Amino acid sequence: MCIRDRYMGINRMSNSQQPNVPEEERDLSRLSSEDENELRTQYRDLTFLLRDKYLPYYNLYQKTKLKHKVNCFESFKEDPNQYYDCIEQIDRTLYTDSLSLEQKFGQIEDSDRECQSRCRDSFSGFPLKIKDCLFNCSKKMKESCLSVYDNFYKDKISKESEFKKLK
Numbered sequence: 001m002c003i004r005d006r007y008m009g010i011n012r013m014s015n016s017q018q019p020n021v022p023e024e025e026r027d028l029s030r031l032s033s034e035d036e037n038e039l040r041t042q043y044r045d046l047t048f049l050l051r052d053k054y055l056p057y058y059n060l061y062q063k064t065k066l067k068h069k070v071n072c073f074e075s076f077k078e079d080p081n082q083y084y085d086c087i088e089q090i091d092r093t094l095y096t097d098s099l100s101l102e103q104k105f106g107q108i109e110d111s112d113r114e115c116q117s118r119c120r121d122s123f124s125g126f127p128l129k130i131k132d133c134l135f136n137c138s139k140k141m142k143e144s145c146l147s148v149y150d151n152f153y154k155d156k157i158s159k160e161s162e163f164k165k166l167k
Contacts, residue, residue: 050149
């Protein structure tokens with residue numbers, strides 16, 4: 001108890017001095033904030049993993065689309081209408097690919113939220129079980145994200161010679 005608290009007549013007890021709180025609950029409440037931080041770190045690490053692993057694939061994907069646009073120019077120098085149609089078709093492909101990925105990752109995020117909610121509802125009052133369940137949700141999300149990106153890039157750029165170098 002600090003001097004100001006003693007002067008003000010406030011009696012502060014440490015966790016070990018609190019009579020109605022069992023030792024197990026005090027430890028679990030302390031661990032839950034650590035577990036929450038660990039879980040946040042796991043999701044942050046997933047974000048970094050995806051960025052680091054798939055940035056070269058993204059760059060190759062963009063490079064191939066730029067090559068296609070250059071091919072449009074070279075193929076249709078004489079006819080601007082065909083050139084613009086060709087470019088527009090590539091832009092539509094870029095847009096639909098982006099939209100497709102956005103929808104797939106939205107589904108993954110929804111699934112992860114549902115999983116986390118099930119964990120909290122199913123194991124209410126059992127923090128260690130909630131923690132294990134939440135970490136399993138995170139693992140499922142990681143596997144789903146990796147699968148989406150692997151399938152997307154395999155489908156879109158696997159025929160490129162540089163793709164094989166990235167593997």
